[in-house]
Amino acid sequence: MKNKSLTTLGYHQILEQLKDYAFSAGAKERIGRMLPLLSELKLRKHINDTSQARGMVETYGTPPLPAMDHMEEYIKKAAAGALLLPEELEELCMFLNSVARLKIYLKKGEAEQISLAFYNQNLESLDDLKEEIRQCIRNGRVDDYASPYLKDIRKQMLLLSEKIGEKAEKALRANKTYLSDAFVVKRNGRYCIPVRKKCRNMVLGSAVDQSSTGATIFVEPASVAGLREELELYQIEEDSEERRILYSLTSLAAQNEEALKEDIRVIEKLDFIFAKGRLSLEMNAVEPEINTEHYIRLKKARHPMLSGETCVPLDFEIGRENRGVIITGPNTGGKTVAIKTVALMSAMACSGLHVPCECAELCMQNEILCDIGDGQNISDNLSTFSAHIKNVLEILKRSQKDSLVILDELGSGTDPAEGMGIAVAILEELRNSGALFLVTTHYPEVKEYADRYPEVVNARMEFDRETLKPLYRLKVGEAGESCALYIAKRLGFPGAMLSAAAREAYGEKSEAVIDSLQLTDTQEKLRREKAPSIQKTEKKKETKIRRFVTGDSVTVLPEGEIGIIVKPADENGQVLVQIKREKKLFSHKRLKLKVAASELYPEDYDFSVIFDTVENRKARHKMGKGFREDLVIKTEE
Template identity: 65%
Template sequence: LFIEPAALSRLREELEVLRIEEDCEVRRILYQLTDEIAGYEEVMRDNLRMLVKLDVIFARGKLSSDLGAVEPEINTDGRIELAGARHPMIPADTNVPLDFRLGGGARGIVITGPNTGGKTVAIKTVGLFALMAGSGLHVPCERADICMANQVLCDIGDGQNIADNLSTFSAHIQNVLDILKRVTRESIVILDELGSGTDPAEGMGIAVAILEQLRESGCLFLATTHYPEVKTYAAGHEEILNARMAFDRENLKPLYRLEIGKAGESCALYIAKRLGMPDDMLEMAAQRAYGGISRELKTELRLEEGQKVRLPKLPSPTLEKMQNRKALQNRYSSFNRGDSVTVYPEQVIGIVVKPEDDMGNVLVQVKKEKRLINHRRLKLKVAASQLYPEDYDFSIIFDSVENRKARHQMGKHHVEGLVINAGADGE
């Protein structure tokens, strides 16, 4: 309930009138200024265009300064050469510079090498630099010679989508087919994990077919893969170069260095060893992959004879049996007189008049009406112990005024003809 003193009512009305007058004055000033500016619309638009141009120039300069970037040379001969290229999203203290060249006789590169070895970062760096140069930006490297491209077409990452009923493989193929429809000789195409997400033999065949289409289009393209057959296909065509990400087998660590002209291996066992896979699991993996494990591979993987080390188990949630949950619910299902409860499904508030009976029904007063309601439809809102003192007289809530007066008179002496409704408070 809101009560406004009469003395304030007049002041409030006056304040509202002043606010309206203030708003009208603001609008009048703005309309007048707008009208005066309208005569200089073309000049203002020219100023705005110049400010935008200056803002973009200064933003490019600040970005170049922050990244330590250089101005790239631009060509239209389909040639990309990068020296000491650094992906701007990788911290400088962990960034391994990329040396890259493509163009002239070779139009495509197939990059192989270990997982987590930097293949995807390498192709993303090339694609990003092509877009930056095409946008008039400097690029973070020591030297760059980048060709103009009419479009940079990419299929990178996992496009799995339940809503569209796309699997990982379906998403890749859908993207690649769209790329093949759009590609021209002036395009740059970047494909990650070519042919992955399906049967290895069929995936390899599809990867080779895609590369053949790209080779025939004459575009520049970069692709990463783990298929040995794709490396063999690349070696058989002078327009395509093999490349690999270097891996230090002695220390079981990737070096993140691109080596063009050499085919690499996935080094999955070495990576798994570095990431903590136990020796007995590595030995079984090698047995399944190669039909045996050579002494040389054992030495390189540093496998110890007969070592059985199980992966440590992390704490996990446990299942709770249904009967235990029911028992727990029953322990807390009773209600006390005076408890404030919520009645479902109406979600109205009531007060417990009488605790539940043998049938599980509770007498609840809802809006001065007493109703028997099953305890499962009730949820405790506030316990009576938090609402009332210990010796509180609940008849004040549950009994009528007439009955309370009658009880008071009956407590003093007998009154002829006096009637009390004994069930009014549920007792």
């Protein structure tokens, strides 16, 4: 419930903002776990840290906090006896340089007796370790001057490399007639000359590689091989000496394991504290005064997620003379923003953060409980009203004297009469719990509830009657006025309809509302405007199709040919007629009955004798005795 309410208020969005001001992963993780504190001693310490951090940032600038992405990993590796690589030791040296700069930064605050600055005493810059690494490691490798022995080895290796190059060049010149190219190449770390394959036996040396075509053999001259083997021995010595130096530095780092861990712990804590100070500066926030007397007072409070240009500052007070505030007013009038601002300020202050306002007195809360927004839970198949009631019941179970309860649109989402009753019952339970509570609603009866008890007060969001715009200002001590009817009047709602609406809404009290609307007999009546009419398509007259039957003898006009009806007229009036054993379609309008089929043929006459082919008639006869796959009856359309 607690985390859900904080998420609803936008508390975790504030934490995400705070993370942007932290450098280390440890500080970001700590921010992610932040919750309002229950210990007054701890809370006052956290708020004081935030104030001092902001003061130091304003005075001395942003602290030079070091990057520590891999420090814990390197320290753990060194302590386990594993070898730290040159680049890892170089990162460790950079970290220690940053620690030294941070100590200088904190010493400035120490001189001003800022208690936060005395964390300087807990930091160790480990100058001996830093200097050893700086002398031995440079540009990601062990430096030549890390030891006299290493310097001598590398000097000998350089001389040998030069000799090997000279020998290779000499062999190149001596065997130029056998070569495919006139330059020395390196293959598998060896100096080689490119010899044509057919001349391989003419050059003394070892074959190391060949070209992709196989036409060239890369040969290490015999004069170079001995020097190369000597160089490899020096390389082994170089590697051994480098590892000795690295193990020595790693061992020195391991000896300082506890000091390095303490540095990381202190820097993560400072990173966390200075992130709060920088966020305070960014929000132009102030240090809240914390009390345990259960009262809240805010002056010109600004919701931290709204820009300063659009946010109207909020003045609000609760807890001394009243414990409950019922806020009414028009939609989009800022009621929800107002109650969320109060709750979010409380959550931020109780977490040790500064709050964006001119002045703030905030009490500690054991819990901040809220029901804001739709809350519809599709997976549980809960309606909006059901989801609200389920959430409110959980809130009522947990609310007590040190709680802050925020309920938005109390009793909405159901039948108005029943919703009003439920809203009043919830308010009564909250009043008896002793909690501070802020409620928004539209029900007039809920507004009247506040008049019964001195500890509950009405408030409204102010509305500009001239511009028809909400002012987003909270006015405590007054219930919200009939803004909907007033807006309707300004937008041209007829007087008779406004009066009818007021009587339906307010019953016996409607006359006072109608008077406040200042309706007159000349109030514009509803004028009907000419509207477009539907253009209907005229129905076509149905053409009477003459009905012929199969077998009718007809005359086809205008030719006067005689035919017999094969199929009667279709929906388009087309009739299939057989004329001299040829079947043709004609419009029914061109046909004239000559002799009806009933006069020409007996009842149940088989017209297939006239219209079917001999093959079809034979097939039909055989099919009558049983189905046969080898027979096909062709049907003429």
